Amino acid sequence: MNLRRVGKTFIVCVSIILSTGCASAAAVSITPPAPSEPQPQETVVVNTPAPPETTILYEQRLISLEWPxxxxxxxxxxxQVTLEVDxxxxxxxxxxxxxxxxxGEPILIPDLYEAYYLNIEARLDMxxxxxxxxxxxxxxMxxxxxxxxxxxISPKQTGYFRGTIWVYINMIPKEGGGPVIQEVLISKPIEIKGVSVLGMPANVTRWVGFIGATTSGFLGLPFIETLFGWLFRKLVKRYKKE
Structure with missing residues (x-):
């Protein structure tokens, strides 16, 4: 039997096993959400504190919520919550x-910037x-x-977490003395999943991947092949003597 060839085969097998383990530990498979049919959105109209006979202009915006x-x-x-002019x-x-x-949801906000301070307030309950x-x-605003x-946000454990995003608009009179008016712009229930790799936190899997990659690269160096071949021949000779 060609001992040198057997030694090379042994080294290649060890490198492949370590590389595969490294890739499995470091990678996280995220399945993209299935596409859903677009639903028609109703425009939310914010109530105005101005008298009924007053002509009110509105600023059209899109309020969008994004979460992992x-x-x-x-x-x-x-x-993230975004209100952009649309x-x-x-x-x-x-x-x-x-x-x-x-x-995303269209929204009409009364153009009261001259008489009121408009303030956007948000809260996440989860x-x-x-x-x-x-x-x-x-x-x-x-x-x-x-x-x-x-x-x-950062999960404390694995599992499903459900909560609600609340977004309000506050209309505060600039002259003072009048009441502060608050309206709900949106209340959106959301769900987030906390996951782990092999039951380990993300920082641990990164270290496992780093160690695996380093070890695999080290075993690929030319002198390592010679060293393993020499050790393998020594073990075979010792086994034959026994």
């Missing part, structure tokens, strides 16, 4: 990442998920400007 379908345990992702009603909500879920910033977050709000 899955998050690996130990990783973080984000949920004067002609032809904007299509587009996800930043293909695997994310996204929904148990079992670490949320930052916690509680309510808000931002002032200016005429013709896009508004964005987002949360950074």
């Amino acid at each position: 379908e899955k998050i690996r345990l130990g990783d973080s992702d984000r949920i 004067e002609f009603g032809n904007i299509t909500p587009t996800a930043i990442y293909e695997e994310n879920q996204i929904t 148990a079992g998920i670490k949320i930052y910033p916690a509680g309510t977050t808000s931002v002032n 200016q005429k013709g400007k896009t508004v964005r709000l987002f949360w950074s």
Whole structure:
């Protein structure tokens, strides 16, 4: 038997096994959501505090929500709320990442920027998920400007997490003295799945993948082949003597 050829075969087999294990540990399979039939959207009209006989102009916007379908345990992702001006009603909500879920809804906001401060307020209610910033977050809205709000989220364990995104508009009189008016723009139930690889958090799987890749590369060096061949021949000779 050609011992050198057997030694080479042994080294190649070890390298293939380690490379396969590395790829399996480091990769996460994410199945994209099945395409759904587009549903007609009704335009949400925000009530105005102006007297009924007053002619009110409206600013047409698209409010879109984007959230991840899955998050690996130990990783973080984000949920985003966007209100962008959609004067002609032809904007299509587009996800930043293909695997994310996204929904969009047209909305008419009264053009009261001269008399009122318009403020967008949002809250994410979801148990079992670490949320930052916690509680309510808000931002002032200016005429013709896009508004964005987002949360950074990280699952504490694997499983399904269900919650609701609440978005409000606050109309605050500039002159003072009048009541602050709050209207609900949208309340959207969402679901996120916390996943793991082989029951391990994401940072552990990355280290396993790194170690596997490093070991596989090390075994591919030329002098390693010679070393393993020499060790293999030594073992065979020792076995024959016994």
